[in-house]
Amino acid sequence: MRKTTSHSSSLISNAERVNRERYNDMFSKNSIRNSLKKSNLPKAFGRSKALAISTLPAETLPLVSVLVVNYNGKEYLEKCLHSILSCEYQNIEIIVVDNGSKDGSDSVLNNFERENSHFHTIFLDKNYGPAYARNRGVELAKGKYIAFLDNDTEPTRDWLIESVKVMESNSKIGACQCKLLLLMDKQKFDYAGDYLSQFGFLIQKADFNEVDHGQYDYVDEVLSAKSAAMVILKKVFVEVGGFDEDYFMYLEETDLCWRVWLNGYRVVFIPLSIVYHAFAGSSKIDANIEYRSWYHGSKNYVMTLIKDLGAIDLLRILPLHIILWVGMVIFFFSRRKWKKGIYIVDGLLYCFFHFRELTRKRRRLQRKVMSSNIEKSIMRKASIKYFLYKFRRGRI
Numbered sequence: 001m002r003k004t005t006s007h008s009s010s011l012i013s014n015a016e017r018v019n020r021e022r023y024n025d026m027f028s029k030n031s032i033r034n035s036l037k038k039s040n041l042p043k044a045f046g047r048s049k050a051l052a053i054s055t056l057p058a059e060t061l062p063l064v065s066v067l068v069v070n071y072n073g074k075e076y077l078e079k080c081l082h083s084i085l086s087c088e089y090q091n092i093e094i095i096v097v098d099n100g101s102k103d104g105s106d107s108v109l110n111n112f113e114r115e116n117s118h119f120h121t122i123f124l125d126k127n128y129g130p131a132y133a134r135n136r137g138v139e140l141a142k143g144k145y146i147a148f149l150d151n152d153t154e155p156t157r158d159w160l161i162e163s164v165k166v167m168e169s170n171s172k173i174g175a176c177q178c179k180l181l182l183l184m185d186k187q188k189f190d191y192a193g194d195y196l197s198q199f200g201f202l203i204q205k206a207d208f209n210e211v212d213h214g215q216y217d218y219v220d221e222v223l224s225a226k227s228a229a230m231v232i233l234k235k236v237f238v239e240v241g242g243f244d245e246d247y248f249m250y251l252e253e254t255d256l257c258w259r260v261w262l263n264g265y266r267v268v269f270i271p272l273s274i275v276y277h278a279f280a281g282s283s284k285i286d287a288n289i290e291y292r293s294w295y296h297g298s299k300n301y302v303m304t305l306i307k308d309l310g311a312i313d314l315l316r317i318l319p320l321h322i323i324l325w326v327g328m329v330i331f332f333f334s335r336r337k338w339k340k341g342i343y344i345v346d347g348l349l350y351c352f353f354h355f356r357e358l359t360r361k362r363r364r365l366q367r368k369v370m371s372s373n374i375e376k377s378i379m380r381k382a383s384i385k386y387f388l389y390k391f392r393r394g395r396i
Contacts, residue, residue, distance in 0.1 A: 174265025
């Protein structure tokens with residue numbers, strides 16, 4: 001079932017204004033030049049181009065399909081949609097894929113339908129997971145760009161202007177990560193992209209809850225973006241095969257972005273494209289969140305490495321990675337946290353029993369690899385203490 005809606009909305013928050021004032025110096029010629037040197041991207045643009053984009057007639061702007069997946073997120077959904085509809089970018093369509101919600105989210109979506117003709121809803125009969133739902137939404141999308149948002153996000157008014165401005169400046173940028181700040185504390189990071197470590201786990205560019213002092217305010221290459229706030233060229237999304245639906249949730253966007261890199265495109269972090277995130281809003285009401293975290297976490301990490309790593313790195317990284325997961329199982333069992341340990345074992349066994357299928361996927365992907373020398377862009381070294389710190393906080 002498909003439906004359609006909209007609304008208008010309001011003032012820029014004080015926090016947004018503070019962010020904008022703090023970042024004004026980024027638009028000077030010197031800071032742009034230094035920023036782009038850091039990221040190996042070509043010289044691009046300044047404030048004048050941003051203003052030019054925002055004032056162009058809607059029909060001259062590339063269409064952006066904003067895609068939100070909702071699962072029992074009524075508490076956040078309405079504010080999220082109002083924020084999207086109040087953005088300054090004038091050529092968008094909004095697609096919401098509802099993953100079988102039981103909390104009355106459909107009433108919110110029906111209200112939006114009555115008010116706007118470029119709002120589309122796909123209702124699924126059960127929770128198929130974000131990867132499946134996003135793929136269904138992209139099938140309906142008509143935009144040049146797909147902007148993914150979580151249902152517990154609130155983008156700033158110029159969020160899309162900043163993203164499209166950077167992506168239009170360089171045809172080799174396939175996807176971008178917006179600056180994700182915490183909705184409850186807008187001066188702190190949720191996420192700014194990540195890299196692959198020598199242990200096979202991800203290293204965040206900005207630590208969760210790290211105060212944003214402008215320390216990452218330059219366009220920079222990252223391995224992957226989080227689909228809570230990312231933008232991707234639709235043609236690139238289709239070219240790399242979309243989200244792998246075997247992931248259900250967790251790391252599906254890491255796998256997607258890695259394939260973007262392997263197909264010869266880049267993924268970049270764009271600091272002026274700011275989105276606020278309540279962080280795991282739908283997960284808070286998910287009774288199976290512990291299972292989903294440890295089962296899909298272990299399963300999807302190993303799947304991603306098997307599919308996407310080059311042959312030499314696969315032999316070097318995968319055995320150590322699996323040993324570390326086994327170490328976590330031993331730790332949980334020693335603390336009588338049986339369920340967590342069993343969930344990890346189940347995830348690893350999934351990869352063992354589906355190894356033939358995973359190697360088929362790997363062969364199909366590696367045959368099409370356009371760019372294999374990407375290690376400097378996507379990999380970073382980290383101390384084992386970094387991962388022990390994250391593990392103790394349940395954030396592997």
